[in-house]
Every structure is written in structure tokens, then in C-alpha cells.
Amino acid sequence: MYVYDQYDQQLLNERVAQFKGQMERYLDGKISEEEFLPLRLQNGIYVQRYAPMLRVAVPYGALNSAQVRKLAYVARTYDKGYAHISTRQNVQFNWPELEQCPQILADLAEVQMHAVQTSGNCIRNTTTDEYAGVIAEEIVDPRPYCEIIRQWSTFHPEFAFLPRKFKIAVNAVPGQDRAAITMHDIGINIVKNDAGDIGYRVLVGGGLGRTPILGEEICAFLPEEDLLAYLDAVIRVYNQFGRRDNKYKARIKILVKALGVDRMRELVEEEFNRLKDGEGKLTQAELERVKQHFIDPEYKTLSDNPVELTAAKEENKAFSRWMERNVRQHKKAGYAVVTLTLKQIGTPPGDITAEQLDQVADLADEYSFGELRSTHNQNLVLADVEQTELFGLWQKLKSLGMATPTLGLLTDMICCPGGDFCALANAKSIPVAEAIQARFENLDYLWDLGEIDLNISGCMNACGHHHVGNIGVLGVDKKGEEFYQVSLGGNSGGNDADGSSLGKILGPSFAREAMPDVIAKILDFYVDQRTDGESFLEVYRRVGHTPFKEAVYGKPD
Template sequence: MYVYDEYDKQIAAERVAQFRDQTERALAGELSEEEFLPLRLQNGLYVQRHAPMLRICVPYGMLRSEQLRRLARITRDYDKGYAHFTTRTNIQLNWPNLEDVPDILAELAEVEMHANQTSGNCIRNTTTDPFSGVQVDEIADPRPYCEIIRQWSTFHPEFAFLPRKFKIAVNASEHTDRAAIRVHDIGLQLVRNDQGELGFRVHVGGGLGRTPMVGPVIRDFLPELDLLTYLEAIVRVYNRYGRRDNKFKARIKILVKALSPEGFAEKVEAEWAHIKDSPSRLTPEVVTKFQGYFTEPAYDALDNATDLLATQRFENREFDKWLTHNVNSHKKPGYAIVTLTLKKTGTPPGDVTDFQLEQIADLADEYSYGEARATHEQNVVLADVRQDRLFELWQKLVPLGFATANLNTLNDVICCPGGDFCALANAKSIPVAEAIQRRFDDLDFLYDLGPIDLNISGCMNACGHHHVGNIGVLGVDKKGEEFYQISLGGSSHHDATIGKILGPSFAREEMPEVIAKLINVYVENRTEEETFLDTYRRVGLDPFKERVYA
């Protein structure tokens, strides 16, 4: 993974010193809250319901063990002993003191971490598939391109104050999209053209929030070396024509819809014509340099441990469940990709304690070359585990709460912090997630249901990605009371769709039974091979609506 050079370290140190001065001036009353607001936001600092919240950047989800240990210590020394993985693969502290934030940032800089541009109207953390570099069907490793985008976008003077926040994601799998690129401001899919040349299919204008949209394709093939100049053309057009008079209409998706995808693409192409051969254009040497930051670890020459795993699975049913649901194929013989689920019932989805962070660091060192990866589903991946050590690893995960074999089931809930923490939330999310998990506590039944994405957001900002859940739950306010609106049929994958609202909202105590009724409709109508989403798309909304509101 990428390691900071001296230039990176100098920038990080200077940024910490700058923000320390800004914070001291704000605490002394020399900066008004209005003046301090954009400064703290671009350093990841929010003011939440109960305390400040610091959002720490985890570029494309990659974490070294030493970084995990530093996060654990910061969480213990400056917070309340736990942190939260977000749907942008970042990590949040919910209880830091404002006066301590510069010290936290200084400690992060020592291990090549920061909170730059995790908020504000700027280009945010670039994300990608957590299986990048190790999955079988990958076109090419997307992480070098994510790092190129990160370096280009961080502190770019033209894009520091865009009309609204801006998010980019990159995907490289031919068959799976674990990066949700079609619901991003810019989504990049690595492809090869008929000549075998590497490039990108470019989606622009996706996003969730108040007006959810799936991003249309504005260019079927962008040559690899033109990546930055074309991205710059897109953001220049947005910066010039995006609305600034109404924050609810300021995202690039509104501009793309207003101009039409074809009209927007024409403006981008016209802008690009002026800059495509500028110094920002990549060279083969630059691409090779960045690819060199993401070399393979020193894999052992192994055969697949087929016989060993078959015996271990036969002898231990719980291990068999975990292996089936939480372990994926690896491009190297004898290795596997392991996902640690942070969705044990009774724990807020995505939350980890300081102790658990330290344990993840130890596991990464022992089993995965000192590296872990955050996912936008709020789990953690160990990407390079020897198959002959899977049973040993599983035994260590069980007491830590990371071995719950519910990945991709109804109980693998994506959930924002909601009204327990966020000042923007209309309703709490965490208690609803737990109530649903407790209602569906039979893993064998969950396995029979097949994959179901259940996503919960506490407000229309959609940090829980409810719009693209197969079942989406949105917290709403009704005369001061917390209610929940349900949508069905969403997807964040290659077949991305926005879910349709079922109807009037429900009280919190009704939610587990409402979800049960929806599941019953699916079970009664599905064919043998259909998933929940397949059945919904075939039978439509009405059968679900009739059952729930009968």
C-alpha cells in the first residue's frame, strides 16, 4: 500500500500546525463560528448532537496494523473507547473535545493519517472495492488510480469550495460492484476496449440524499492516461455551472439531469479539449510508479487446502457456516479473502472498541501481511489469509465478535449513527437495526432467504444508503415523533436502482413485524433460484404493500 514520502509528511505536518492555530483562535473568540465552520469541516470536524465528531480519512479503505494501533490508542485516550466505521470507509470519533483535535491530528500524522477533506464542499475520500488487487476477475488493480486521484484532488485550489460535496469511486471487477460506483458523483469502471487497451467507463451524476439518482454513462471508454484531465474537465464544468443558490439542488446530479447526460457530456468534452494535453495528463512512467506502491506481498507457493478444509468443515458446522458466508476466493492458490463482520447483534453496525482495533491489528500482522481494509458495508477485510490457517483464524475471531456468519444476509445491516449521535437525524437508526436483528436471529432461516441488503438511514442525507437497499429504511419526523419509511427494490451493484417508497411510515416498535411481513411475501412468491430483489422485480411493489397495510 502507499507509504508517505517526505513531501506528504511535510504537507500533513503543516496542515496540523495550521489547524492548531485556527482552533486556538476559535477557542479564544478571535474566529466566529461562521468563520471557523469551513475550516473545521475541511479538517473533518463536525459539531454533533452531544459532542464534536472527528471523521478520519481512510483512503480507499486501506489500513496498516500500526495505523490501527494508533487509532485504538487515540480512541482510548481522547474518546470513550470506541470508534465507528462509516459507509465511506472512513472512521469516526464521536466524543473528542474540541481543544484535543489538533493533538489527535498530530498523532495521526505520525502514522501517515489525516482528516483532510472528509467533510466540506470538496472532493471527499476516494473509495474502491475492498477486494482490490486480490480478486479473481479483476481487470486491473484500481488502487494505484485511487491514489493518483487522491493526490490530485487533495488541496486542489480550484476544487476546495465546490457547490457541494463530491465523491468518486473506482471499480475493477467485471461481475461485481462492491464500490457502488453508479451512485457516486463520478463512478469509474475499469474496462478494456476491443484492442485490449486499459481505460475507464465514466459514470457521472449518481448520488443519494434528497434526490437519489443512478449515474448515467457519459463516456464508454476513457484511455488510462487521460484519467486526471478528464476528471478535471468534469469538475470544472460542475464548478462553473453547478447551483450555489440552493444547497438542496447543488449536487452534480442535479446539473446532469438539468442539462441531460448528453448535454453535460458535450460540455465536458468541450472543456477537456482545452486541457487534455496539459501537464496533468498521466504518463506511462507515472502510472508505473504508482503501481509500484501496490506490489504483491511475498506469497508462499501453496496448493489449495481443499482436503483440509473439507475435513474441518465436516467436523465443525459453525466453521462451515463462516467459511461459506465470510470467506471469498483469492487470485492466488492457497489463499483466501476473509471478512470480519462488525454486525454482531447488540453492537451498533460498524462500531469497534479500542481493544478490538488492537486485535484487528494483531490479526492483520499474523494472518494478512500487516494490512486490513475497511468496507463501505461497515465491515473489515483481511485480504491475504492462507487457507490452511483459516480454521485457526476463525477460532480467534469468535471470542472477539468478528465471526458472526451473517455476511450479505438480512442481518448484515448498513446503518448510520442516526439520532443517537447525529444532529441532522430525524430518528434513531441503531435501535431499529438491533430490533430487526433480534427478530431474525435464526441464521439457517437467513441463509434460506439468500442475500438481502437492508440499509437504514436516520435522515434524508442517506449516510446509511437506504435508497439502494433491497429493503431501505429512512427515519422521518412526524410532529416530533420518530417514524420510519420503507422503500423496496434498491441496489448499489452493476444493476443499480433506486428503491420505491412502499407507503406511509411506521412507528419504531412496528418495524420488526413490518420487515417480517415483507419477508413473508418474498418467501410465498419466490421461485427456487430467485433472490429477494429478483422476486420484487418480477412481482412489483403491490403484493408487499397489500400485506403490510392490510
């Protein structure tokens, strides 16, 4: 993973010292609340329902064991003993004291971590596939490109105060999209042309929230060296023409919708033509410099399916199940990619305790070259595990509650913190997640259902990505009471990169206590309608929306 040089570290240390001074002046009454607001946002601090929330950047989900131990220290020392993995692969602390945040940032800086640009109207954390660099099917490792975007966008003076927040995602796997690029302000798909040259298919104008829109293609093939100049051009056009009078209409998706993608393309091309031969050209020397931070570790020469592994699978059904769902093929023979599920019943999805963080750091050191990844689906990944070590790792993960063999199944849900923490939420989302987990805990039933994405958001800001869940749940407010709206048919990409879709609202909302029964009706109808091998999404697209609606509400008179 990328390691800071002296300039990176100096820049980070100066930012920490700067914010410490800003905080002191604010607490002394020398800076007003209005003046302090953008300063704290620039350092990842929100004021939530009951306490501040600090969002820590995890660039493209990459972590090392020292950083994980530092996160455990922060959770234990400044919070209530746990952290939360967000859908942008970042880490959030929900209970720090505001005046302690400068010291937290200083502690994080010791391990090359920060909260820069994790909030505010700027370019946020660039995300990618959690399996980047370790799967054979990708065109190229996307992490160096993400790192180049991170360095280009961090402290970019021209883009510090955009009309609204801005998110970029990168995918490099043909036919799949675990980075969900269609729902980002800019989505980058790394591709090869007929000549074998690496380049980018660029999408623009995606985003969820109260106006969900899927991104549209603005460039079919952008040469590799033009990445930064083209990103510059897109964001310059947005910065110039994006609305600033109404924050609900300020995202680039609204601009693209208003102009039309063809006119947007014309404006971007005009700007790009002025920039492409300038200092923004991505040289091979710079690309190779960054790629040197992502070279393969010292893999051993091993073979797939060693005798120890085969025997363990035959002798232990539970281990075999975990292998089937939570372990995937590695590009290197004899190794495997392991997902640690943070979806234990009774624990909010994506939450992890300080003790678990410490133990996960130990596992990373023991089994995966001291590195791990956070995922878009609020889990963790050990990317380089020897197959001979899988049974021992599984036993340790069981004791941590992280070996639930449900990856990609109904209870491996995405869920935002909701009304339990967030001041913006209309309703609580965690109790709904817990009720559904408790209702559908039978593993045989979950496995029979197959892969289903269930996403839950506490408000229209859609931090739980409910719009792109196969089943989406949105908390709404009805005269001070919490209700939940259900949508069906959403898809963020996943194993079908061309099949991204937004869910369609099923009908009137439901009371919280009704939600497990509502989900059960939806699932019962799916099971009744499916043919061999059909997924939930395939059945929904074949049967249509109305029969599912009638299965839940009954047929109209």
C-alpha cells in the same frame, strides 16, 4: 499500500500545525464561529447533537496494523473507547473534545493518517472494491488509480470550495460493482476495449440524499492516460455551472438533470479538449511509480483446499458455514480473503471497540501481511490469509464477536449513527437495527432467506444508503414523533453491475416498535412467492411492488 514520502509527510505536518494555530485563535476568541466553521470542516470536524465528530480518512479502505493501533489509541484516549466504520470506508469518532482535535490529528499524522477533505464542499475520499488487488476476476488492481485520484484531488486549489461535496468511486470487476459507482458524483468503471487497451467508462451525476439519482454514462471509453484531465474537465464544468444559491440543489446530479447528460457531455468535452494535452496527462512513468506501492506481498507457493482445511470443514459445521459466507476465493492458490463482520447483536453496525482494534491489528500482523481493509458495508477485511490458517483465525474471531456467518444476509445491514449522534437526523436508526437483529437472529432462517441488503438511514441525507437497499428504512419526523418509511427494490450494484436501482416507497410510515413486524411481513411474502434459487430482489422485480404493499398494509377495500 501507499507509503508517504518526505513531501507527503511534510504537507501533512504543516496542515496539523496550521490547524493547531487556528484552533488556538478560535478558543481565544480571535476567530468567530462563522470564520472557524470552514476551517474545522476542512479538518474533518463536525459539531453533532451532543459532541464533535471527527472523521478520519481511510483512502480506498486501506489500513496497516500501525494505523489500526493508532485508531485504538485515539478511541481509548480521546473518545469513549470505540470507533465507527462509515459507508465511505472512513473511521469516525463521535465523542472527542473540540479542543483536543488538533492533538488527535497530530497523533494520526505519526502513522500517515489525517482528516483532510473528509467534510466540506470538496472532493471526498475515493472508494473502491474492498477486495481490490486480491481477486482474479478484476481487470486490473483499481487501488493505484484511486491513489492517483487522491493525490490529484488533495489540496487541489481550484476545487477546495465546490458548490457541494463531491464523491468518486472506482470499480474494476466486469459484471460486478461492490464500489456502487452509479450512486456517486463520478463513477469510474475500469474496462478494456477490443484492442485490449485499459481505459474507463465514466458515469456522472449519481447521488442519494433527498433527490436520489443514478449516474449516467458520459464517456464509454476514456483512454488510460486521460483520467485526470477528464476528471478536471467534469469538475470544472460543475464548479462553473453548479448552483450555489440552494444547497439542496447544488450537487452535480442536479446540474446533469437540468442540462441533460448530452449537454453535460458537450461541455465536458469542450473543457477536456483544452486540457488533455497539458500537464494533466497521466504518464506511464507516474502510473508505474504509484503501482510499485501495490505490488503483491511475498506469497508462498501453496495449493488450494489443503487437507487441514478440508478436515476442519467436515468436522465443524459452524466453521464450514463461516467459510461459505465470510471467506472468498483469492487470486493466489492457497490463500483466502476473509471478511470480519462488525454486526454483532447488541452493537451498532460498524462500531468497533479500542480493544477489538488492537486485537484486529494483531491478527493483521499474524495472518495478512500487516494490512487490512474497511468496507462500504461497514465491515473489515483480511485480504491475504493462508488457507491452512483459516480455522485458527476463525477461532480467534469468534472470541472477538467478528465471526458471525452472515455476510450479505439480512442482519449484515448498513446503518448510519442516526439520532443517537447526528444533529441532522430526524429519527434514531441504531435502535431499529438492533430490534431487527434481535428478531431475526436465527442463522438457519437467515441462510434460508439468502442475500438481502437492508439499509437504514436516520434522515434524507441517506448516510445509510436506504435508497439502494433491497429493503430500505428511512427515519422521518411526524410532529415531533419518530416514524420509519420503508422502500423496496433498491440495489447498489453488487453482483449485478447493470442492475442498480432506487427503491420505491412502500406506503405510509410506521412507528419504531412496529418495524420488526413490518420486516417480517415483507420477508414472509417473499418466502411465499419465491421459486427455487430466487433472491429477494429477483422476486420483487418479478412480482412487482403492489403485491408486497398489500402484504404489509392489506388489500384496499
